[in-house]
Amino acid sequence: MTWPFLAWSPDDSAGAVYDVTVPGTWDELVEFYAGGAGSRPLERIVEIARGHGVRSVVVEQRYLDPDWRSEHGAFHGRLFRRHPSVCHRWHLFTDDVPADLSALRPEAYRGYVVLRPLPSTPVGRTMIAPPAGLEGAIRCEATERVSLFGTPLWITAMPFLSQDAEYLRCAHATLWMVLRHAHLAHGLPRRLTAEVHDAALGGVIVGRQVPSEGLSVQQMLSGATRLGLSPGLMHLPSTPEEDAAADTVAEPADVVPGGRADPQAGRLSLRAVLCRYVNSQLPPLVISSSHAWVVVAYRRGPGDDRAVTLWRHDDARGPYLEVDDPFAEPEDAHRPWQTAILPLLPAIYVTAERAEAAGRLWFAGYLRGAEDDEPVARAAAAGELTFRTFVVRSDEYLEGLWARGVDPALADLYRLAALPEHLWVVEAVDRAARREGRPDVVGEALVDATASTHHEPLQEGLVALHGGRLAHRIGPDHGTRRELLLTDPGHYRTGRPGRR
Secondary structure, three states, X not given: XXXXXXXXXXXXXXXXXXXXXXXXXXXXXXXXHOOOOOOHHHHHHHHHHHHHOOOEEEEEEEEOOHXXXXXXXXXXXXOOOOOOOOEEEEEEEOOOOOOOOOOOOHHHEEEEXXXXXXXXXXXXXXXXXXXXXXXXXXEOOEEEEEEEOOEEEEEEEOOEOOOOOOOOOHHHHHHHHHHHHHHXXXXXXXXXHHHHHHHOOOOOOOOOOXXXXXXXXXXXXXXXXXXXXXXXXXXXXXXXXHHHHHOOOOOOOOOOHHHOOOOOOOOOOHHHHHXXXXXXXXXXEEEOOOOEEEEEEEEEOOOOOOOEEEEEEEOOOEEEEEEOOOOOOOOHHHOOOOEEEEOOOOOOOOOHHHHHHHHHHHHHHHHHXXXXXXXXXXXXXXXXXXXXXXXXXXXXXXXXXHHHOOOHHHHHHHHOOOOOOEEEEEEEEEHHHHHOOOOOEEEEEEEEOOOOOOOOOHHHHEEEEEOOOEEEEEOOOOOOEEEEEOOOOOOEOOOOOOOO
């Protein structure tokens, strides 16, 4: 099915308002935009909108979407059957919007959905607020400013896009989601869908490139690199047994010859690997034998903080989908979780796993001489010591010190340190405090994100450290060591980006 041009844009009105509290209105909208063929992503978006209590959908009827226009110029506009070059865009409001569009309240805004003139695959660029089930979860997200008929609006979400099954496949869509997030959250250049398609051409191919039959892992890595990321690749445990073995942490005192941190010393279970990058606002891409998706959030169980629930954006099924068990997926497309592409920024050379290994090694040495009443020593003695790892801009890290309840003298020690642009932060965490919802950090190691991981001990990348009563920083040029002794060390809140 294709829409006649005048049917797609029925009049010259700027927009139309749909009262979706009227029974059947949502169904009529889905029926029209999916062309009667059904669309799981669109149905999921409607489900989330219903959960938010959306009452009005404002439709821009002639929206010029840069992503669709790039696809249209490269592929869809060349087809014998014509597709309009303009899109529609839904705007979701939880209050009643008048037909004259005179009242558009920012506080009632829950996001937008670009609808392409493609039956069965209509969902284009989307920013919709996370569903209520993700309250309290650690989420990858960014804030976008939207202008609607002269009214500025804001939405905080993780970008979503569905494939069109011809020019864009799941691999293109997941790359676009990660790159769009990197643009909004980290300031990388904006990349359009056609740019993503072209950047991944060539190399080790798995089939025709236009129309696309999909991408290889090598093409995904190449495309991400050409478009400004510095992606890493991690093979994931494929069975519960392999996962459990990977989650068995080496004793912190274990080191490898030469004093180097063992890159395998940290947890390498599926959830441990993925959560480090969600912590860092770097949403990881996961690849199975036939599909790809983006992990966008996780949450620890209220009674068991070792139980972790994940959420994903799946371009063929919709945004914010809960994953019950990665090792018992109900659909073949998701089995097994084989590989993760880790979308590191260009200025971040060290991976999360190596940074955490360096932090663990330092804490192992510190604990050998720590006094029994220090919080980090008490947590270790009780078997409650674990680690939380994330990367953050150093200026954001410093600006957040005061709100975290960090001892003022320790904050001053960090504040006046010479720091790189990005830091890996390895927080020593008291699990008992975390379960109770209290501040849970009892120490931290700050690692230079550009430290060499091959030509020097990674411990030389440690720029500042806090264990319990002892904290120190190390100058980058002269190695000057400034020590601080804290008389009454306590717990403080995490410095992880986003929700704390």
